[in-house]
Amino acid sequence: xxxxxxxxxxxxxxxxxxxxxxxxxxxxxxxxxxxxxxxxxxxxxxxxxxxxxxxxxxxxxxxxxxxxxxxxxxxxxxxxxxxxxxxxxxxxxxxxxxxxxxxxxxxxxxxxxxxxxxxxxxxxxxxxxxxxxxxxxxxxxxxxxxxxxxxxxxxxxxxxxxxxxxxxxxxxxxxxxxxxxxxxxxxxxxxxxxxxxxxxxxxxxxxxxxxxxxxxxxxxxxxxxxxxxxxxxxxxxxxxxxxxxxxxxxxxxxxxxxxxxxxxxxxxxxxxxxxxxxxxxxxxxxxxxxxxxxxxxxxxxxxxxxxxxxxxxxxxxxxxxxxxxxxxxxxxxxxxxxxxxxxxxxxxxxxxxxxxxxxxxxxxxxxxxxxxxxxxxxxxxxxxxxxxxxxxxxxxxxxxxxxxxxxxxxxxxxxxxxxxxxxxxxxxxxxxxxxxxxxxxxxxxxxxxxxxxxxxxxxxxxxxxxxx
Numbered sequence: 001x002x003x004x005x006x007x008x009x010x011x012x013x014x015x016x017x018x019x020x021x022x023x024x025x026x027x028x029x030x031x032x033x034x035x036x037x038x039x040x041x042x043x044x045x046x047x048x049x050x051x052x053x054x055x056x057x058x059x060x061x062x063x064x065x066x067x068x069x070x071x072x073x074x075x076x077x078x079x080x081x082x083x084x085x086x087x088x089x090x091x092x093x094x095x096x097x098x099x100x101x102x103x104x105x106x107x108x109x110x111x112x113x114x115x116x117x118x119x120x121x122x123x124x125x126x127x128x129x130x131x132x133x134x135x136x137x138x139x140x141x142x143x144x145x146x147x148x149x150x151x152x153x154x155x156x157x158x159x160x161x162x163x164x165x166x167x168x169x170x171x172x173x174x175x176x177x178x179x180x181x182x183x184x185x186x187x188x189x190x191x192x193x194x195x196x197x198x199x200x201x202x203x204x205x206x207x208x209x210x211x212x213x214x215x216x217x218x219x220x221x222x223x224x225x226x227x228x229x230x231x232x233x234x235x236x237x238x239x240x241x242x243x244x245x246x247x248x249x250x251x252x253x254x255x256x257x258x259x260x261x262x263x264x265x266x267x268x269x270x271x272x273x274x275x276x277x278x279x280x281x282x283x284x285x286x287x288x289x290x291x292x293x294x295x296x297x298x299x300x301x302x303x304x305x306x307x308x309x310x311x312x313x314x315x316x317x318x319x320x321x322x323x324x325x326x327x328x329x330x331x332x333x334x335x336x337x338x339x340x341x342x343x344x345x346x347x348x349x350x351x352x353x354x355x356x357x358x359x360x361x362x363x364x365x366x367x368x369x370x371x372x373x374x375x376x377x378x379x380x381x382x383x384x385x386x387x388x389x390x391x392x393x394x395x396x397x398x399x400x401x402x403x404x405x406x407x408x409x410x411x412x413x414x415x416x417x418x419x420x421x422x423x424x425x426x427x428x429x430x431x432x433x434x435x436x437x438x439x440x441x442x443x444x445x446x447x448x449x450x451x452x453x454x455x456x457x458x459x460x461x462x463x464x465x466x467x468x
Contacts, residue, residue: 001016001017002016002017002018003015003016003017004016004017004122004123004124005124006022006023006124007023008023008024008027010027013026013027015124017123019089019113019123020086020089020109020110020113020114020123021089021090021091021106021109021110021113022105022109022112022113022124022131023109024101024102024105024106024109024131025091025092025102025105025106025109025110027102028092028093028096028098028102028105028106029091029092029093031096031097031102032092032093032095032096032097032102033093034093034094034095034096035093035094035095035367036093037093037094037367038090038091038092038093038094039090039091039092039094039103039106040087040088040089040090040091041094041374042094042152042156042370042374043084043087044152044155044156044159045148045149045152045156045366045370046081046090046107046152047081047082047084047152047155048148048149048150048151048152048154048155048254049081049103049104049107049144049148049152050077050078050079050081050082050107050111051078051082051148051151051250051253051254052144052147052148052151052227052250053074053078053107053108053111053135053144054074054075054078054079054082054249054253055227055246055247055249055250055252055253056136056137056138056139056144056227056246057070057071057074057075057078057135057137058071058075058245058246058249059138059242059245059246059248059249060137060138060242062245063138063239063241063242063245065137065138065239066134066137069119070115070119070129070134072118073115073116073118073119073129074111074112074115074129074134074135076114076115076118077110077111077112077114077115077118078111080114081110081111081114086110086114089106089110090106090107090110091106092106094363094366094367094370095363095364095367096363097360097363098141098360099141099142099145099358099359099360099362099363100141100142100145100146100149100362100363100366101141101145103141103145103148103363104136104141104144104145104148105131105141107135107148108131108132108135108136109131111131111135112126112129112130112131112134112135115129115134115135116128116129138228138230138237138238138239138242138246139227139230140229140230140231140237142226142229142230142231142232142268142358143225143226143227143228143229143230143264143268144227145362146225146226146268146362147225147226147227147250149362149366150222150223150225150273151222151225151250151254151256151258152370153219153222153277153369153370153373154219154222154223154254154256156370156373156374157215157216157219157277157373159377160215160281160373160376160377161212161215161216163376163377163380163381164208164211164212164215164284164380165212166380166381166384167208167380167381167383167384167388168205168208168209168212169205170384170388170389171201171202171204171205171208171388172201172202172205174198174201174388174391175198175199175200175201175202175204175205176198177198178196178197178198178200178201178393179196179198180196180198181196181197181198181393181395181398181399182194182195182196182197182398182399182402182460183195183196183197183200183308183398183399183401183402184398184401184402184405184407185200185407191405191406191407192407192410193407193408193410193411194402194405194407194408194411194460195460196460197308197309197393197398199460200294204291204294207287207291208284208287208288208291211280211283211284211287214280214283214284215277215280215281215284217280218273218276218277218279218280219277221272221273221276221277222273222277223256223257223258223259224258224259224260224261224267224273225247225258225259225260225261225267226260226261226264226267226268227243227246227247227250227260228242228243228246228247228260228264229261229264229265229267229268232265232268232357232358233263233264233265233266233267233268233357234264234265235264243260243264244260247259247260265357268357268358269354269355269356269357269358269359270354270359271350271351271354271359271362271365272351274347274351274362274365274369275347275348275351277369278343278344278347278348278365278368278369278372279344281340281344281369281372281373281376282340282341282343282344282372284376285336285337285340285341285372285376286337286341288333288336288337288376288379288380288383289333289334289337289338292330292331292333292334292337292383293330293334295309295311295327295330295387295391296327296330296331299311299327307394307397308393308394308397308398308401309391309392309393309394310391310392310393310394311327311329311330311387311390311391312329312386312387312390312391313325314328314329314386315328329382329383329386329387330383330387332379332382333379333380333382333383336375336376336378336379339371339372339375340375340376343368343369343371343372344368344372346364346365346368347365347368347369350362350364350365350368351365403434403436404434405435406425406428406429406435408435408436408454409421409424409425409428409435411453411454411458412424412435412439412445412450412453412454414465414466415445415449415453415465415466415467416439416444416445420444424438424439424442424444436450436454449466452466453466
């Protein structure tokens with residue numbers, strides 16, 4: 001393999017000649033073989049880093065710190081990365097020491113080496129375009145890195161929300177399909193009162209719909225960034241007009257309403273936005289897990305469970321029990337939720353670990369949040385396509401359980417009163433008889449009156465009381 005020789009503070013190393021990354025990226029690859037998930041796994045994150053570097057270059061050019069040729073080459077390199085090129089040139093592990101320096105230098109080196117090619121030079125010929133002196137000009141890892149994270153999370157949030165909307169639409173469609181399927185509602189896993197299966201699915205749709213605003217609301221916290229803070233927020237090694245110009249260009253490039261933090265010394269170690277957004281992601285995961293618990297219960301059986309709905313059959317369910325089919329899609333979403341909950345705890349611990357003017361634990365926060373979002377995206381797509389869209393209802397079984405349920409006595413409670421209704425319920429349970437038959441047997445209501453009270457449309461929404 002052909003190599004080129006590069007040097008840094010610690011000495012010299014041989015870098016693959018075809019690589020756009022350089023010596024500091026190579027050291028990071030050697031040092032941090034940790035989670036096995038590379039920056040390249042999250043293209044939106046890499047795109048965001050390129051946007052930040054592009055905005056910085058344009059600001060430096062306006063200030064006369066970068067000549068037009070260098071700015072044009074850096075711009076072209078960043079545009080290519082934003083378009084999805086060179087993604088595989090980001091091999092650094094997501095979890096790393098150094099407060100994100102490895103990630104920042106990976107971006108600096110790739111952009112510098114691609115810019116060198118554009119300018120007509122060889123990769124590694126840093127006299128003409130240097131990762132630190134030119135691409136990282138007026139920046140520190142401590143402002144460029146978190147700004148890239150925040151832009152990347154906003155981009156990722158857009159994809160997550162679109163994915164969530166598709167799942168909600170699937171639940172809503174099933175709600176309409178099952179609008180006339182009467183079934184028993186349950187509280188504490190005991191028979192409660194009738195409802196329709198459509199009402200149940202629509203309630204899940206509404207429950208998830210609430211999370212769109214929660215995610216977007218918390219993602220808006222990422223719009224405040226600390227570009228121009230450099231090392232600790234004092235702005236050392238940047239010019240006075242640099243932050244304003246950089247933010248202007250970043251807004252233009254990202255099409256986002258990005259603003260500069262009011263106090264850069266405060267903003268540089270602050271990770272509160274990660275904590276808030278992670279909690280919103282966790283909330284979505286918890287809701288999805290609860291819904292999947294419900295799906296597993298409602299499809300349980302088929303002979304000895306609720307058996308109200310049928311989930312699509314995805315795979316044989318047992319290596320020993322012939323014919324068994326398991327609810328594997330809801331099960332995997334449950335497991336995703338557990339991982340997201342754990343990731344949120346990681347974010348909380350890492351945020352608390354900040355010290356003085358910097359929080360060096362940002363890499364594990366980034367890894368945790370991006371992983372949670374990626375898993376939820378995949379999980380929601382799988383849940384929609386391989387479960388919700390294919391659910392069918394056992395209509396007659398649902399109706400039969402309503403008619404045989406003690407719970408329908410609640411419908412006659414306003415007419416007969418609590419004492420009489422309780423007595424009927426007790427008899428029905430003890431004698432294994434229907435509430436309907438016992439009411440008629442005791443002559444409490446005529447058949448016509450009872451049928452009117454127990455009409456399905458009367459039991460699923462508020463109605464005027466019927467006198468005995």
